[in-house]
Amino acid sequence: MSSLIDALLMPSCCACGQVALLVVMPTVGARVCEACALELSPTVIQVPLRECQQRYAFFEYAGSVVPLLSRAKDEAFGSHYYAVQSLFTAAAIPLIGKEKAAEVIVTQVPSSLRRSIIGWYLPTAMARHLAKKLNVKYAPLLRRAKQVGRQSGLGAIERRTNVQGCFAPRRFLLRNVTKDSLVVVVDDVSTTGASLGEAVRCLRQIGCTNVMAISLAISPLRARGC
Numbered sequence: 446m447s448s449l450i451d452a453l454l455m456p457s458c459c460a461c462g463q464v465a466l467l468v469v470m471p472t473v474g475a476r477v478c479e480a481c482a483l484e485l486s487p488t489v490i491q492v493p494l495r496e497c498q499q500r501y502a503f504f505e506y507a508g509s510v511v512p513l514l515s516r517a518k519d520e521a522f523g524s525h526y527y528a529v530q531s532l533f534t535a536a537a538i539p540l541i542g543k544e545k546a547a548e549v550i551v552t553q554v555p556s557s558l559r560r561s562i563i564g565w566y567l568p569t570a571m572a573r574h575l576a577k578k579l580n581v582k583y584a585p586l587l588r589r590a591k592q593v594g595r596q597s598g599l600g601a602i603e604r605r606t607n608v609q610g611c612f613a614p615r616r617f618l619l620r621n622v623t624k625d626s627l628v629v630v631v632d633d634v635s636t637t638g639a640s641l642g643e644a645v646r647c648l649r650q651i652g653c654t655n656v657m658a659i660s661l662a663i664s665p666l667r668a669r670g671c
């Protein structure tokens with residue numbers, strides 16, 4: 446009982462979880478401590494990939510973003526997810542709007558087998574919500590064709606080799622895509638961009654010429670192995 450009273454009287458920061466004086470972030474609707482509020486203002490970071498010039502992220506994967514994203518990854522439709530969703534959508538809409546594409550289709554990097562068994566995969570939820578807000582089509586254009594070993598601990602080149610051929614197109618969904626379509630691939634965290642690059646490569650193979658890759662966060666430079 447005391448913990449319930451504590452929770453009501455002393456709410457904790459949505460990002461770092463600390464009990465502190467909280468402020469409501471207007472774009473997010475979540476209550477965060479002042480330190481996290483400062484860290485959680487998105488900026489557009491463009492980090493081109495070999496496969497995709499238009500590869501963007503809004504945060505470095507550091508500070509308050511780390512606990513916020515790791516909780517959103519594990520708790521389906523919890524307050525952390527809604528904070529992530531709002532931050533992502535608010536930053537992505539103007540970026541996509543600049544392209545002035547005749548048609549936009551939103552998709553995501555396919556989930557691992559483990560995530561599909563759990564039934565909650567953050568990039569899918571982010572992509573669906575973004576499509577809804579943009580009033581455009583959402584389509585899971587790619588599927589996982591094979592399982593790969595863990596990416597963590599591998600360097601940039603090893604990661605690329607590891608993910609080769611791990612995605613395949615869902616061909617029956619391709620009737621949604623025309624040559625003028627802008628396909629937006631969503632991911633939550635990108636490290637070296639190996640998975641995003643592979644997803645873009647796969648989309649290009651099936652005729653998507655205009656592809657944009659957006660992740661909410663990207664690993665800081667030293668961790669990208671560049």
Ligand SMILES: [Zn+2]
Pocket residue numbers: 458459460461462463477478479480481482509
């Ligand atoms: Zn905080």
